[in-house]
Amino acid sequence: MATPHTGPTATTGAARAHARAQEGARADAMPYRPARTWPAPPPGVPAEDLTWAETVAGGGYTHKIIARGTSLRLADPVGDACAHVLLHDPDHPVERLNVADTVKVPWQAYVTTGHPLLSDQGRAMATVLEDTSNRHDALCGTSSLARNTERYGDGTAYGPAPAGRELLRLAAAKYGLTARDVPPSLSFFQGVRVAGDGTCDFTGSAGPGTHVTLRAERPLLVLIANVPHPLDPRPEYTCSTLEVLAWPGEPTRPGDELWESTPEVRRALTNTADHLAARGIQ
Amino acid sequence: MTHTAHASTPATSAGAAGAAGASDGAPASAAPAESRTTVPARAPWSAVVPAGYTLTIVDLGGNQAVDFLAYAAHDTARRYSAPDTVQGQGNVFLTTGSVLRDCEYQPLMTVTADTCGRHDTLGGACSKESNTLRYGHHTAHQHACVENFLLAAAEHGLGKADLVSNVNWFMNVPVEEDGTLGIVDGLSAPGLSLSLRAETDVLVLVSNCPQINNPCNGFDPTPVEMVVTAPGGGDR
Numbered sequence: 177m178a179t180p181h182t183g184p185t186a187t188t189g190a191a192r193a194h195a196r197a198q199e200g201a202r203a204d205a206m207p208y209r210p211a212r213t214w215p216a217p218p219p220g221v222p223a224e225d226l227t228w229a230e231t232v233a234g235g236g237y238t239h240k241i242i243a244r245g246t247s248l249r250l251a252d253p254v255g256d257a258c259a260h261v262l263l264h265d266p267d268h269p270v271e272r273l274n275v276a277d278t279v280k281v282p283w284q285a286y287v288t289t290g291h292p293l294l295s296d297q298g299r300a301m302a303t304v305l306e307d308t309s310n311r312h313d314a315l316c317g318t319s320s321l322a323r324n325t326e327r328y329g330d331g332t333a334y335g336p337a338p339a340g341r342e343l344l345r346l347a348a349a350k351y352g353l354t355a356r357d358v359p360p361s362l363s364f365f366q367g368v369r370v371a372g373d374g375t376c377d378f379t380g381s382a383g384p385g386t387h388v389t390l391r392a393e394r395p396l397l398v399l400i401a402n403v404p405h406p407l408d409p410r411p412e413y414t415c416s417t418l419e420v421l422a423w424p425g426e427p428t429r430p431g432d433e434l435w436e437s438t439p440e441v442r443r444a445l446t447n448t449a450d451h452l453a454a455r456g457i458q
Numbered sequence: 459m460t461h462t463a464h465a466s467t468p469a470t471s472a473g474a475a476g477a478a479g480a481s482d483g484a485p486a487s488a489a490p491a492e493s494r495t496t497v498p499a500r501a502p503w504s505a506v507v508p509a510g511y512t513l514t515i516v517d518l519g520g521n522q523a524v525d526f527l528a529y530a531a532h533d534t535a536r537r538y539s540a541p542d543t544v545q546g547q548g549n550v551f552l553t554t555g556s557v558l559r560d561c562e563y564q565p566l567m568t569v570t571a572d573t574c575g576r577h578d579t580l581g582g583a584c585s586k587e588s589n590t591l592r593y594g595h596h597t598a599h600q601h602a603c604v605e606n607f608l609l610a611a612a613e614h615g616l617g618k619a620d621l622v623s624n625v626n627w628f629m630n631v632p633v634e635e636d637g638t639l640g641i642v643d644g645l646s647a648p649g650l651s652l653s654l655r656a657e658t659d660v661l662v663l664v665s666n667c668p669q670i671n672n673p674c675n676g677f678d679p680t681p682v683e684m685v686v687t688a689p690g691g692g693d694r
Contacts, residue, residue: 275539276582276623279639281591284578286637296604296621298587313582314549317541320563341561355535355561356619370633374551374576376544406545443591 193277196442205417214421218249218387219421227343228422234415235336237343237401241266244457245427246392247305249398252365252418255384258405259364260318260340262348263293266397269353271297275314275360282441285370287312287362292444293390299451302390303434311367311379311388317360318344319406337413343401351394351397359425364388366417367404378407382398387419393427393448395457469617473665487496491691496600499679500668502606504613506531507656510689512570515629516651519680521644523667524627525583526564528558534616536560540579540623541612550633552577558654561622566660571653578626580633581641583607584669586603606665614661626667627652629674643673 185191207230208214214229227246232238234256242248250259265271274296279285283292288310293302301348318340324331333346336433351354365386367379402418428434428445435445452458493669496518507513515524530536542559545566552558554578558571579634585604607621633639635663668679 269619274582274623276589277585277591278640280581281588284641285633285639294588294591296585296618298585298590301564315541316545317539320542320561323542323545323565344659359622360539360541370550370637372632372635373632374549376548376550380554407542407548436552440591443594447587447590 192444202257204234205231209236210406213421214228218421225423226418226421227424230420231413232400232418233401233419234302234402234404235338235413235419236432237395237399238286238345238420239399240284240422241395241397242392242422243424244392244394244452246396246422247425248302248385248390248392249396249419250364250390251387251419252381252416252419253384255381256366256414256416257402257418258366258408258415259418260344260360260403262344262358262361262399263295264353264397264399265295266351266359266395269351269357269397270358271295271299272357273301273362274284276363278362279314281444282438283440285314285393287314288442290434292441293362294444296448297451298440298444299448300391301396301448302392303428303441303445304358304388305388305391309365309388310360311382312364312388313366313405315366315370316361316363316368316376316406318401319403324413336395337402338403340401340403340406343403347399347401360428363405366408368405368407376407378405378409380408391425391428392453395447460477464579467681478577491688493686495668495684496681497664497684499666500606500631501602501666501686502611503608503664504686505662505686507567507593507654507660507662507686509656509660510656512653512655512687512689512691513567513662514571514651514687515627516683516685517646518525518648519678520648520650520680521646521673521676522680523629523644523674524682525607525665525667525670526625527607527621527663529616529620529661529663530560530564530566531661534614534620534661536562536564537620537622538566538625539563540625544579550579552579558625565657567654567656569652571610571651574650575631576629576645576653578631579623579628580639581626581629581631582623583621583665584667589671594649597671600670601668603665603669604669604670607663610663610665610689614663627673641672641674645674647651
C-alpha cells in the first residue's frame with residue numbers, strides 16, 4: 177500500500193484553499209469576465225459596453241451567442257492569427273453560414289468591408305463593417321486532422337497542432353451540434369487570391385495590428401477556431417493570439433449606406449428583417 | 459444515429475418524377491456491368507457507386523449544370539468538401555485528375571476523364587431562398603437545386619444539415635483579378651462528359667439544375683445521362 181501523501185493539498189480544506197488561491201492568475205489566452213475588465217477597448221467603445229472580451233491562443237477556439245446588432249471585432253495583434261468562423265442561428269442551427277452563397281450572391285470572392293455573410297436561407301447573418309486587413313478567405317476552409325497530421329505530425333485537438341475542424345467540432349458540440357452541423361467555414365487574416373487559371377495563391381497576413389469588425393444582423397451562434405490557414409506554407413505550425421471583442425449596437429436599417437449598397441445586400445437584409453419581424457424581433 | 463446506405467449494388471433512384479425508367483429503380487440481384495439512367499430536366503437523382511465503379515455524367519443537350527454532392531456511403535457524416543478539395547489541388551476548378559475530398563480530407567472520387575475541361579467548386583446550389591437575393595422575390599417559387607437535394611437526401615435518411623457546398627459539373631464560374639466571380643455562359647456542348655471513379659463506396663446526390671435566371675443551363679434546362687460502370691467495364 178502506498179504511503180499516504182501529505183502535501184499542501186492533502187485535505188479537502190487545504191485543497192479548496194489551494195484552488196481558491198489561484199484566482200487572479202493571468203494567462204496569455206483567456207476570457208475577461210466581466211468583459212468590461214478588458215484593458216484596452218477600441219476607440220469610442222466604453223469598456224462598460226463590452227459583452228465579449230477574450231484572447232484565443234493559436235490552436236485555440238471559442239464560441240458565444242451574440243445579440244442582433246452586436247459589433248464583433250476580431251483582431252490580429254501579432255500578425256499570425258487566422259480566425260476560422262462559423263455562424264449558426266442559435267435557435268434553429270440548421271440555418272447557418274453558407275460560404276458558397278456568401279461569394280456567389282454578392283458576385284465577389286474576396287470578403288471585405290460591406291460584404292454580407294449569408295445563410296443558406298437567403299438571409300444576411302452578418303455584415304462586414306470594417307476591415308483593416310483585407311486578407312481573408314472564403315474558398316479554402318479550415319484544416320483537417322488528416323492534413324495536419326500529414327503536415328505537422330499531429331492534428332488532434334489535444335495535441336501540439338490542432339486542426340480547425342477538430343476545434344470547430346468541439347465548439348459545435350457545446351451546443352449539441354455534431355460533425356453534420358459543421359459546414360465549410362470562412363477565415364480571416366490570412367489571404368488567398370485566385371489566378372485566372374484557378375490556382376489558389378496564399379497571400380498570408382497583412383501584418384500585425386489589423387482587425388475586422390462584423391455586425392450581427394440577427395442573433396448569432398458564433399464558433400471560432402484560431403489555427404494556421406490550410407494553405408500556409410510554413411513548415412512549423414504558426415498561429416498567434418486572436419483578440420475577440422464585442423459590444424451592442426443597432427443592426428443595419430433601411431436608409432443606411434450599407435443597406436442600400438447593392439440590390440443583393442438590400443434583399444438579404446430585407447429577408448433577415450422580414451424573418452425576424454415575423455418572430456417578433458425588431 | 460448513424461445514417462447508412464446500402465452499398466452492394468449501384469442502385470439508383472430517379473427522383474420524384476420517376477421518368478428515368480422504372481427498371482433503374484428496381485433492386486438489382488447483382489451489380490450490373492453498366493447501368494444507364496437519363497435524368498429528366500429539373501429532376502433529382504441519387505445512387506450508391508461502389509468502390510472502383512465509375513460514374514460518367516453526359517451533358518446530353520449541352521450547357522446543363524449538374525449539381526453534385528457525394529458522401530462516404532458507410533459514414534455519411536463524411537461528405538464532399540469543396541474547401542478540402544480546393545486545398546488538395548490548390549485550384550478552384552475541377553478537371554481530369556481532380557480528387558473530390560471529404561470534410562476529413564479523404565478521397566471520395568477521382569475525375570478520370572473530362573471532355574468539357576473545367577467545372578465549378580465555388581457557386582454552390584441554387585435555392586428558392588438565394589434566388590430571391592440574386593434575382594428578386596418573384597423567383598421565390600421557382601424550383602431549385604436545394605429542393606432536389608432535399609428530396610434525394612431524404613431517400614437516404616439525410617436532411618438539410620447534410621447539404622454543403624457542392625460541385626457544379628459543366629458550370630462556368632470564372633474569378634476575375636479583383637475577386638468578381640459569377641456564372642457565365644457555359645463551356646459545355648452536347649455529348650460532353652466527365653467520369654468519376656469511386657475511391658470508396660460513395661452515395662451521390664444530383665440535382666439536374668432547374669435554374670432559368672442565369673446562363674448555367676443556357677436558360678433551358680435539359681436532361682443528362684448517368685452511366686455507372688463496373689471496374690473493367692470500359693469508361694466511355
